[in-house]
Amino acid sequence: MPRLNQKGCPTPFLHPKLSRRVAIQAGAVGLLGLGTNHLTALQSLAATGEVAQAAPRARAVIYIFLSGGLGQQDSFDLKPEAPEEIRGEFKPIATRTPGIEICEHLPMLASRSQHWSLLRSLTHSSNDHSAGHLIMLTGRTQLPPGFDPTKPNPTDWPSIAAIAGALTKPRNNLPPAVILPEKLVHNSGRVIPGQLAGVMGPSRDPMLIEASPFDPNAYGAYPEYEFDHQERKRTPTVKRFQAPNLSLPEGFGATRFSHRLELLDHLDAQRRELDENAQTVQLDRHRQDAISMLTDPRVKQAFDVMSADPKMLERYGRNSFGWSLLMARRLVEAGVNLVQVNLGNNETWDTHGNAFPHLRNNLFPPTDRALSALLDDLHSSGLLDSTLIVMAGEFGRTPRISTLPNFYKSSGRDHWGHVQTVFFAGGGTQGGRVVGSTDKNAGYPTSNPQTPEALAATIYRSLGIPQSTHWTDAQSRPHYIYYGEPIAGLF
Known part of the structure; x- marks a missing residue:
């Protein structure tokens, strides 16, 4: 637990200041072709304190998050x-697995049910967006001290x-965890809690790949499927899905790049900026990560999804959902351990009306x-068994459909923390399986x-993290991470 001050409130952990020597060593990051918007993400990779060792076998997880909340019914x-006011407009269709039915508008997943399973009984107590995000993104039902929605x-x-x-453990000099294609932001512009390192300190924030520009008035998988929940008249903005620029600066060929001292003449301006703004130590690791990203063709290909084979782009879909999951697959193949994919910002799945x-x-x-x-690509490459989705x-x-005629033309459903269905695939889970059940209205x-x-x-077990694992704060206090048992019946 975090340290409490005299008033009984948690105090943030303190981190040592950055030395000039370390700043000079890190200064080359910006010169290695990474845009300034990605420098911040790289800076977050330098962690302070000690961490426990993970299990020897490296495994991967792709955590797909549907911000807004998908209706289980x-x-x-x-x-x-x-009754009609409960069941809604959609009809079930059979899947490849006898006895399992899902929505008629998910036919491709229905034909692949041998690869996935469903948990129909995940429950928590909050109907609030911000609290729900924190609960599901941290795996902690009880809200933390000082929680601010x-x-x-x-x-x-x-x-x-x-x-x-x-x-x-990092692999191939890559960050162990990545969030893409954007951080979760409310349409008011505020960042939604639960995504970051919190009490671990900002130095342990996961790497954020901001490939999608934020638009407070747009929802869904642009450009093909962009929409507005209230169907207001608007002109869609032209948005470009852009991953980090991993090219070497002009004039820095591979030979010259190998001689690091030649970069020092270019560090003065960046050194001053780092002296003023950097808040973490161990920035040597940033430089190592940046060099790896620039020199490893697998890494460059993982980010450069827009240049993928046209047939592959067509299979995934030429939209932000398709590009994001393609990037996630490539990052896992390159060696990233956990990729969180936010399928839609601005609470895209918040279907109060026109659902x-x-x-x-x-x-x-x-x-x-x-x-x-x-699913197809991970299965064909042999990675599905070691990658949990x-x-x-x-x-x-x-359960009950509602109407808000002042905002929406047709009906929808409101927030419901009491139950949701969670989709699982790979990572040793058994396909074609349903764990848990709900009442006749899918309410509890x-x-x-x-x-x-x-x-x-x-998720932690699928990553090979033992139950005894802990992280250590700046005061050398251990914090354990398991607060429950892995879900029985999936594996």
Whole structure:
């Protein structure tokens, strides 16, 4: 637990100041072709304190997060026998696995059910977006001291991505954990809590690849499936999906690049900036990561999804959902241990109204296509067995359909933390399986209820992190990460 001051409030951990020598060593990062928007992400990789060693076998996780909350009754837990005001407009279809049915608008996933399983009984107590994000992104149901729904807080629990970044061994000089294609932001512009390292300190924030520009008035998988929940008249902005620039600066060929001293003449301006702004130590690691990204062709290819083979782009979908999951697959292949993929910013899946046309026409098609392509490629490459895919949101949706005529033309569902369905594939899970169940209205678990703590434990186990593992703060105090048991019945 964090240290408490005399008033009983947690105090943030202190970090040593950056020395000039380390700043000089790190100064080459910006000169190695990384844009300034990615320098901040690289700086977050330098962790202070000690971490426990992970299990010898390196495994990977792709955590797909549906910000806004997907309705279980409209996707993976349909109730066709329920009254009309409960069951909604969608009909179930059979999957490849006898006895398992899912939404008719997910046909590609239905034909691949041998690769995935469903947990239909994950539950927590919050119906609030910000609290729900923190709960599901950290795997901690109890809100932290000083929780602020309007912004990340230094006393927040560390995110699953931050823990994976701190407690798993880097491979190929790559960051262990990455979030893409953007941080989660509310349409007001405030950053949603739960994504960062919190009490672990900002030096352990996971690497953020901001490939998608934020648009407070746009939702979904641009450009093909961009929409507005309230269907207001608007002119879509032209947005470009842009990953880090991993090219060497002009004039720095491979031979010259190998002679690091030749870069020192170019460091003065960046050294001054680092002296003023850098807050962490061990920035030698930034330089190592930057060099790896520049010299390893696998890494460059992982980021450069827009130049992928046209047939591959077509399989994943030429939209931000497809590009994001393609990048996630390539990063896992290159050696990243955990990739969190935010499928939609601005609480894209918050379907209070116009839910059925927007799910049918804008949200399910790109998700169905991209996730199916990801399953196919990981399976064909032999990586699905060692790569766990998890897909969840901050909560489910209310059993009863509601209407808000002042804002929406048609009906939808409201927030519902009591139950949601979580999608699993790979990582040793058994395909074609359903764990847990809900009542006749998909409102509450009726068997095998599971918690966010169990979800986090499942992810940590899939990463090969032992249950005894802890991280150590600046005062050398241990903090354990398992607050539940891995979900039984999936493996």
